Amino acid sequence: MTPHLLRKSLVGLLLTLLLGLAACDQQAISELEEGVSTEADVREKFGPPEAVWDGPDGAQVYEYNRQPAGYQNWQITIGPDGKMAALRQVLNPRTFALVQPGMPMEDVRRLLGKPMKITAYELKREVHYDWRWRDGPNESDSQVFTVIFSPDLRVISTMSVRDPDLDRGR
Secondary structure (H helix, E strand, O other): OOHHHHHHHHHHHHHHHHHHHHHHHHHHHHOOOOOOOEHHHHHHHHOOOOEEEEOHHHOEEEEEEOOOOOOOEEEEEEOOOOEEEEEEEOOOHHHHOOOOOOOEHHHHHHHHOOOOEEEEEOOOOEEEEEEEEEOOOOHHHEEEEEEEEOOOOEEEEEEEEEOHHHHOOO
16 A cells, blocks of 8 residues: 555544444533433443542532544533533633733633644743634634733633634644
């Protein structure tokens, strides 16, 4: 097999797996019900969380990250009673609006989940955290939300732009 054909085959396989993962998420979500589904149900459908955060009133927030290739970061809140209290996809304009100048990186990370990419710009004295998300149902709706941090990892500003990978033929 030629390197070009091998690369093409691997890209096709990766796309198939990503589409399958997105379909699996939708199936899992449809089978979970707030106030009824248990922590065990969530773990059965989604697997182990990437991170677990302490939530209000003894709740735990499970992070299910679909970055860098996906468009979602799911946060599922398990109440102190062991039942699912909330299921949210956090990569959206409403959540992005909560990111404010001066906010510490840890708070942004808890709010949005793990970023797809972190880039340090030493000369500018900035660190950029990027999340891929969709502002609509189509591939062409892909965006990248960036949070720009100061050297002490506090938010300077944010921006959202068309996903550059769309123009590179990702």
